Amino acid sequence: MQNIITTNDAKSRPVQLVLSQASTPEELREVQRLRYKVxxxxxxxxxxxxxxGLDSDEFDAHCDHLIVRDADTLKVVGTYRVLSASKAAKLGRLYSENEFDLSRLNHLRGRMVEAGRACIHPKYRGGSVIMLLWSGLAEYMRRERCDYLVGCASISLADGGHNAVAVYQALAEKHLAPAEYRVTPHLPFPIHKVEAAHKPQVPPLIKGYLRSGAWICGEPAWDPDFESADMFMMMPLANLDERYARHYGVTPV
Structure with missing residues (x-):
């Protein structure tokens, strides 16, 4: 897997970005260093x-890691961690099961890819890095013959959780999954005990998921380690299509 895109996202200069999949222990450490920084x-x-200075856990060794490099500096500027259905079966669980009861989705396990730890360097957040990563996700899912992308998306609790409540309430009106795809948080964030912010500020990653037709699959979980409210999201591959590649000029090589 290797895709290339030229963009003006990086501050002060145009840059060529290259998408690939980590294949060495050193590349994995580069990913973990970026995650630690962000x-x-x-x-x-x-x-x-x-x-x-590394953000790592037991899942890293079982996952594949998409990486985006700045072709000039060779630095890793974006990454996504993906767990295939076959590797999840060998491991016996998904990362999301640390936070959610996914028993209603048992019939889909052989068709799901879990994505997480989405991470982009602050200087490269104009949009092209995440779109390049999503084109890699779509290619990965087709290769694995999976139909659903799932994973947790986080909302910071730095404001006491007021924005998290506002975001959940706004999204539940239009983007809540059908009942058969709902999941239950092990440690629910107390959305009924925290006043919602006046205007929800939806994180860019969640906005991107929603534009692609993703659902939120129930109320958010509380992650005290990362000080976030996490929503479990599901997106069919049919909605993560090639329009991103065409619009952003991604060219397979």
Whole structure:
């Protein structure tokens, strides 16, 4: 897998971005260093700080890792972690099951790819990196013959959770999954006990999912480690189609 896109997203210069899949231990460490910078250092999560400067867990070894590099600097500027249906079966669970009861989706397990740890360097957040990653996700799902993309999407609780409640209430009106696809959080975020913000600020990643036809599959879980409210989302591959590649000029090589 390797796709290329030229963009003006990076500050002060045009840049060529290259999508590939991590294939060496060093590439995995590059991914983990970027995640640490974005998830722990930038968010100020001192409780998760460590000496090696890596964001890692037991799932990394079982997952595939999409990476986007700046072709000039060769630095990893974006990543997505993906767990195929076959690897999830061997592992015995999805990462999302740390937070949600997914028993209603048991009949779909052989057709689901789980994506998570979406991470983009702050200087490259104009849109092209995530679209390139999504084109890689679509290609990965076709290769794995899976029909559904699932995973958790986070909303910061830095404001006390008021925005998280507002976002959930707004999205539940139009984007709630049918009852047969609903999941239940193990540790629910208390949406009925926190006042909603006046105007919801939907995180860009969630906006992208929704534009692609994704559902939110129930009330959010509370992740105290990352200080976030997490929503379980599901998106059919049919909605993650090639319009992104055509619109953003992604060219397979």
């Amino acid at each position: 998830f722990i250092e930038t968010m100020g999560l001192t409780s998760l700080a460590n000496a090696d």
